[in-house]
Each structure stands twice: as C-alpha cells, then as structure tokens.
Amino acid sequence: MGNWPGVTVEKKEGKLKKHSDVTITDLPGIYSLSPYTLEEVVARNYLVGERPDAILNIIDGTNLERNLYLTTQLIELGIPVVAAINMMDIVRKNGDKINTDELSRQLGCKIVEISALKSDGILQAAEAAIKAAESGKPVPQHTFSGAVEHAIAHIEEAAVHNLPLEQQRWYAVKIFERDEKILAQLNLSETTLEHIEQDILAAEKELDDDAESIITNERYVYIASLMKACYKKKSVGKLTTSDKIDKIVTNRILALPIFAFAMFLVYYISIGSIGDWTVGFMNDTLFGEWIVPWVASSLDAIGCADWLNGLIADGIIGGVGAVLGFVPQMMILFLLLSILEDCGYMSRVAFIMDRIFRKFGLSGKSFIPMLVASGCGVPGIMASRTIEQDRDRKMTIMTTGFIPCGAKMPIVAFIAGALFGGSAWVATAAYFIGVGAVIVSGIILKKTKAFAGDPAPFVMELPSYHAPVASNIFRATWERGWSFIKRAGTVILAASIIIWVLNSLSFEGGFHYIGEGDSKSILNVIGEWIAVVFAPLGFGNWQAAVATILGLVAKEEVVGVFGSLAGMENMLDLVEMGDLTSQQQAGLLFFGGSKLAGFSFMIFNLLCAPCFAAMGAIKREMNNAKWTWFAIGYMCVFAYAISLIVYHIGLLFGGVFSAWTVIAFILLAALIYLLVRKNKHTA
Amino acid sequence: MFDFIVQNLATIIVFTILLVIVAAIIINMIRNKKLGKSSCSCGCKACPMSDTCHSKK
Numbered sequence A: 001m002g003n004w005p006g007v008t009v010e011k012k013e014g015k016l017k018k019h020s021d022v023t024i025t026d027l028p029g030i031y032s033l034s035p036y037t038l039e040e041v042v043a044r045n046y047l048v049g050e051r052p053d054a055i056l057n058i059i060d061g062t063n064l065e066r067n068l069y070l071t072t073q074l075i076e077l078g079i080p081v082v083a084a085i086n087m088m089d090i091v092r093k094n095g096d097k098i099n100t101d102e103l104s105r106q107l108g109c110k111i112v113e114i115s116a117l118k119s120d121g122i123l124q125a126a127e128a129a130i131k132a133a134e135s136g137k138p139v140p141q142h143t144f145s146g147a148v149e150h151a152i153a154h155i156e157e158a159a160v161h162n163l164p165l166e167q168q169r170w171y172a173v174k175i176f177e178r179d180e181k182i183l184a185q186l187n188l189s190e191t192t193l194e195h196i197e198q199d200i201l202a203a204e205k206e207l208d209d210d211a212e213s214i215i216t217n218e219r220y221v222y223i224a225s226l227m228k229a230c231y232k233k234k235s236v237g238k239l240t241t242s243d244k245i246d247k248i249v250t251n252r253i254l255a256l257p258i259f260a261f262a263m264f265l266v267y268y269i270s271i272g273s274i275g276d277w278t279v280g281f282m283n284d285t286l287f288g289e290w291i292v293p294w295v296a297s298s299l300d301a302i303g304c305a306d307w308l309n310g311l312i313a314d315g316i317i318g319g320v321g322a323v324l325g326f327v328p329q330m331m332i333l334f335l336l337l338s339i340l341e342d343c344g345y346m347s348r349v350a351f352i353m354d355r356i357f358r359k360f361g362l363s364g365k366s367f368i369p370m371l372v373a374s375g376c377g378v379p380g381i382m383a384s385r386t387i388e389q390d391r392d393r394k395m396t397i398m399t400t401g402f403i404p405c406g407a408k409m410p411i412v413a414f415i416a417g418a419l420f421g422g423s424a425w426v427a428t429a430a431y432f433i434g435v436g437a438v439i440v441s442g443i444i445l446k447k448t449k450a451f452a453g454d455p456a457p458f459v460m461e462l463p464s465y466h467a468p469v470a471s472n473i474f475r476a477t478w479e480r481g482w483s484f485i486k487r488a489g490t491v492i493l494a495a496s497i498i499i500w501v502l503n504s505l506s507f508e509g510g511f512h513y514i515g516e517g518d519s520k521s522i523l524n525v526i527g528e529w530i531a532v533v534f535a536p537l538g539f540g541n542w543q544a545a546v547a548t549i550l551g552l553v554a555k556e557e558v559v560g561v562f563g564s565l566a567g568m569e570n571m572l573d574l575v576e577m578g579d580l581t582s583q584q585q586a587g588l589l590f591f592g593g594s595k596l597a598g599f600s601f602m603i604f605n606l607l608c609a610p611c612f613a614a615m616g617a618i619k620r621e622m623n624n625a626k627w628t629w630f631a632i633g634y635m636c637v638f639a640y641a642i643s644l645i646v647y648h649i650g651l652l653f654g655g656v657f658s659a660w661t662v663i664a665f666i667l668l669a670a671l672i673y674l675l676v677r678k679n680k681h682t683a
Numbered sequence B: 001m002f003d004f005i006v007q008n009l010a011t012i013i014v015f016t017i018l019l020v021i022v023a024a025i026i027i028n029m030i031r032n033k034k035l036g037k038s039s040c041s042c043g044c045k046a047c048p049m050s051d052t053c054h055s056k057k
Helices: A038-050 A061-076 A088-093 A100-107 A122-135 A146-159 A165-176 A180-186 A190-207 A211-230 A241-249 A255-272 A274-301 A306-324 A327-342 A345-359 A364-373 A377-386 A390-400 A409-419 A424-446 A470-504 A522-537 A542-550 A557-569 A582-591 A595-607 A612-622 A625-653 A659-676 B002-007 B009-034
Strands: A012-016 A019-026 A055-060 A081-086 A110-113
Touching: A019 A122, A038 A377, A055 A061, A055 A122, A061 A081, A061 A088, A061 A100, A061 A165, A061 A211, A081 A088, A081 A100, A081 A122, A100 A110, A100 A211, A110 A122, A146 A165, A146 A190, A146 A211, A165 A180, A165 A190, A165 A211, A190 A211, A241 A255, A241 A345, A255 A274, A255 A327, A255 A345, A255 A409, A255 A424, A274 A306, A274 A327, A274 A409, A274 A582, A306 A470, A306 A557, A306 B009, A327 A345, A327 A409, A327 A470, A345 A364, A345 A424, A364 A377, A364 A390, A364 A424, A377 A390, A377 A612, A390 A424, A390 A612, A390 A625, A409 A424, A409 A557, A409 A582, A409 A595, A424 A595, A424 A625, A424 A659, A470 A522, A470 A542, A470 A557, A470 B009, A522 A542, A522 A595, A522 A625, A542 A557, A542 A582, A542 A595, A557 A582, A582 A595, A595 A625, A612 A625, A625 A659, B002 B009
Parallel strands: A055 A081, A081 A110
Antiparallel strands: A012 A019
16 A cells, blocks of 8 residues: 555455454545545445444644544544544654643544554554444534524424434535535435525525535634644744655656656666666576576486476476566565655655646546556556546546556566666666656547546645655565565466467477477467567567567566577577576577667567456446457557657667658657647637 | 386376466466456455455445
C-alpha cells in the first residue's frame, strides 16, 4: 500500500490481536461523508448500511482542523465514536499543543493520542473503541444555527420519524443538504418532499446561501471554535521541515529534474551497479557454472535420456533461471521504490505530475494508478476506478499499461546488460518512455470527441516526510518480490516446457524429435511467420518474435524464452564470443549485437499489449468489449509506431536509408500533427 | 518390456517426478483461478482493489 491518500479504496477486515471477538474494518481515508468520490461512497455505505458497533476515527494531528470536519459528521451518525489523534509525535516535535480533554468534552467523544508510525497508543485506541461499543451510547452532537435546526426538526418529524432515534439526525441533515443518494434511498412521497422543500427554502432565504453550503460553513465555524479552545500552534506561519523540503522538491522548475535524478539513482543502484553485479553472479556463476552443469552431469550420471536432460537443464532451468537471475535486481528495485513511497516522496510525485498532466488534459488522479502500476499493472488498472469521469477513467486504463511494471523490468535489465553494458540510462529511459507515452497519448486522445473535456480536479493531502519504517518497506519489497518468484516457479516453468517441446520437435521430413539434427523446429517455423511482422522494427528473427508473443502470457517470459533458447542453442558453440557474459552472448545471438534493434525491441515490449492478467483487468474495468479491444489495439499500434520511428530514424544516423525510413518520417509527422493540431472539442 | 523399464529406469523416474510437479502447478493454477485468487500473482492482500474480487456477501 502506498503512503498517499487515494490508494486504499476498499474496506479491509481483520481481527484485533488477543480479541478474537473483535473485528476491525479499515475504511478508505476520507474527509467527509459526502458521496462525491468512490472512497466516500464505500465508507458511507458501510457506516450507514452496516452500522458498526463503534467508530474509531483516526485524525491527523498535524491537520486537525481539516480532519475534524469528518468527525462532526461521524458523531451525527448516532454510532459511538472514539477519535484517535495520530502523528502526535510530530505534533509534539513541532511544539504544538492539543488540549485533548477539552476537545473530548466539546466534541462529546473519547479522545486518544496515538502515533501509528511508532506504534504508540494503538492498543489504547482499540480498547477505547471496544469500551465505547460496549457502552452503546451515542455521543452528544453540536447544534447548527436556529434556522437550520428549525428545518432539521421539521424534516425529522416529517420524513425520518420512523427510523431509530439515533439515526434520525444524520438522515435529516442529509435531506436538508438535498443529498440525492439519501433521498433516493428513503423514497419519500411527493407531498413530504414538497413540505420539506419549503423548510429548506426558508432556511436558505434566511441565511442567504444554498443548503449544502450552509451546513459546510456552520461546521467550519464550529470547528474554528474547537480549534480556538483546544489547539495551540507554536510557530504560526513558520515552515515545518516538510514544508522546507517541499519548497525544493516540488519547486516549479526543480521538481522534474529532481524526480528524474531520483529515478536515475534508483535504476543506477538496482539495474546498473549493484544490480548488474548480482545478475552477473546469478546468470553466469550460479546458474551458468554451478546449477546447470551440476544438474546436467547428475542426470547424465544416473543414465537419464538426453532429451530429458535437455528439457530439464536447458529448457526448464534455462527459462526459469533466466527469470530468477533477475530476482536480486528486482528486490533492490522494489526496496528503493518502497523507500521512496514510505518516506512520502512518491505522493509529491503525484502532485508534481498533476501539474504536468493537467497541461496535457490528464489529472494527477491518473498518476496514482500509474504509481501502483510500477509494481504490477493489474492493481494499477483497477485503481483507475477512483476516477469519476468516465472518459478520464478509460484513458487512464488505456495508458496505465505503458508504465514499466515489475514484470517488464527483466526485459529492460536484459537489454541493458546484453547490449548497453548494464547502463542505468536504459532503465531510466524505459521509465520515462512509459511516462512520455502516457503524456503523448493524453494529448492525442484528449483532442478526440470521446475523451475531450477538462480533467477532474485533484486534491490530495501530502503526508509529512518521515524516515521510512523498516518493517513497512521490507514487507512491501517481499510481497512484490515473492510474486515475481512465484510466477517464475509456475507460469514461467510451464511456458518453458512448452517452449522446449515446440523447439525440440519438427514437422520437416515427418514428425520427429530433432535431437542433434538440424531440421527446423515447430517453434522456429511459427516464429518465422510471426517475425515478418516485427522485421520492420529491427528484431525480425524468430526467437525475438516468439519471446514477444509469449510475453503476453507473462512479461517475464520474454527473458524466459531467451533463457530457454540460449540454453538449447548452446550459444558458445555457435559464435566466437570470447570473454562475454551470458547476457552479452544472448544480445549477440538474438539481436546481432545491434543496440538499436535491442532498444526497439525493449520499447515495443514496454508499450504493447500487457500480459493476459492485465488484459483481463482492462476488460473488467472497461466493462465493454469494444473499449477493451480499442485499448489493447491502441497500445499495440502505438508501440509499433514508436518502435518503427526509433529504429529507422536511428538507422539513418548510421547512414542506412530505406523505404521504411520514409514510412518512419510519415508516422513521425502524423504523430506531431496529432499532438499539435487544434482541439475542436474544447469547451 | 521389463528390459525397457530397467534400461530407462532413471528416465522414467525423473520424468514421472517432473510430470507430478507440472501437474501440481497446473492443478494449483486452475484451483486458484476457480477460487478467484489473484490472476496476476501479485498477492491480493496488498491490492487496494481486492474487495472487488473477494467481497464477502
């Protein structure tokens, strides 16, 4: 879970430790019970519909005023409330003071001081909630101004008198606000509605505002009085340490270079320096010198048939090992990304990207799914449902897959290691190519009728910076890393066997096992048919074509295919490779050592259709076959066009000109036209 | 037949073990699919949208 609001949009349940009879339901973070966002709808439906025994309201102590708005609404629900003021360690560190006794008295609910980060007061808060649930007494409520109370009293009498007493006030306030969902739920008669409307109109006339604003204003007036009585800020107007850091990190000019540098550093450590060393050890020493020779000689020694030896040593261990070889790199990458998330930096990135995305018609809300997708595309695509506007949500679903997920990173690391000497620039470029593809697609699609319109407003609270908590980052790293290992042991293993079987059998001269023969395998023949499609992109060999297609099963399988085929081809016998690493040998074998072909291959595999699991997520979220195929088709066409442009314009720098160069320039011109053309659909 | 088995005993045993492992993987994948477990192997617990797939009705 990321350390920024809007990531959790569903309730989670768990048992309280040492209290097996107590179920705790964690609801999404919200600021009010208005049904405007998915998080608010989820939380409100649960609180109103299922009515828990008690509410433990976690309040950010550093943003007390903003958080108390929800508290005033929760108290009206008629459910016992315990307010836990979180981040008290920071409140104390800032020298601020909260008079919790007075706040408790004025709000009419128990208040507990906690620090979730330091695990202070958590148990006391839970126990206070249990006590409140046992007492079962709804807490007292504050009152609105006379005109509003008058209208609410009328509404209670006319519309909700048949509801339990403790629930009547909340419903009455919501009816006063003309909350459409509540009005639909209560299904009031026309006569009652007309009668209520007269009361609301009378209050609106007297207070010269609309009903919803009246309630909002009066709540803030009440909260202001609470703050005055209970809260003392030591340094009014002074900047906190977080504010000072933000002045640099979110600076209009510096923000993007700092983000680019942070991502470069992440990839330099995980893919380039330490990561490159670990992958060298894993592929060349662990698998190349130890495991594969040991397994092969052991199977040989016990008298296993050559074909079975080949299947296990070259096919399975070659394929699975090629993927597992990236585990240390991935672990380091996930660890560094988790640190950035946990310390609060990634939420700043969403804020920075909102500023950039907004210029191109996308909201910062679209960046949250993209942050989630850097781990795995499936939850990333699913997280897009927090976006209310249908057009923006569809566009986010279509573009989230462009961000390199954990499964795509082995492809990036493989190309970097095989053809670019493990350069961190390749991985950094891959990330920003993904972000660039999102922006370019945003601009192009926003100029079409289906996606035109202003982006949704994006409001998020930036958490204060803090030192990452070791348990949080190790848990996040392990969860992501373990899923990577699990896929290698299941999907990749099964796919490696299929690859080996198809590459060991041939139809040439009758169906037979190839063995030491030189007839074309089934996989080779199929690969050559597909390779025609990819030839203009620079990787028209059958191995790369097969790897790209099998990447649809799971993106890690791209390197799995190379691993299996490299083992079977017995690379060292094929080419004179001298002192090259296994990755460099693969680069020479599958891409002829061409950096441009390898880079084009990487771009296509990053931007084209995602794996089947992610396609399933697209189908679920789009809930429409036409849109699903449009999304997948768009990604493939976009990936093809970008790879073709990069490859052929790149070749031009080497003095190679062909008909494809002309096509690449036509595509580039079309892309530029789509980017700069006038938007006919602006309001 | 018996000679064939004796001569290829190692191959038969290793191949059988391999078949069992692959069958276990496939059965596990099918079972997970039927149970609605994560299609992406990302672990549903960590997914912010897991309730979509695992809502308790």
